[in-house]
Amino acid sequence: MEKISKKEYQQFNEEHFMKKILFRHGQSVVFTLSFRPGQQLPPHRHPGSHLYLTVLEGGGTLTIDGSDTDIVKGDAVHCEGEEEFSFHNTGAESAVLYVMLNDIPDERYAQNI
Structure with a gap:
């Protein structure tokens, strides 16, 4: 068993969004994406994967x-890997997404940012 506090992985940067890996096992990775207002994740795909996220x-x-x-x-979303995916924090407060990516396409997707 592994136990962590998600709060420890909700880190912010004034210049760009932050990605922090919580778990990595086999071909699955779990991470948080943390955004200040106005920050965004550029459009990209996850070929051959499934992405699940919860706000x-x-x-x-x-x-x-x-x-x-x-x-x-509280919203939860599932995306197929071939779908082009992006996120923009359009609100006035910080946003944190909890993401699970199965069948990692390559190592770029399993690194902290």
Whole structure:
């Protein structure tokens, strides 16, 4: 068993969003993405993967294949790896996403930012 406090992984940077790895086992990785207001995750794909996310704090606009959806604390989302994915914290408070990526496409997706 492994136990951690998610709060320890909710770190912020004034210049860009932060990604902190919580767990990595085999081809799965779990991490937090933390955003100050106005920060965003650029559009990208996760080829051959499945991405699951839950909004822990705040919210913003999730864009999947060019379609915008507002998400808020408590929302959960599943994305196929071929779908183009981005997030923009459009709110006035910080946002934190809890993300699980299965079948990691390559090591770039399993690193802290």
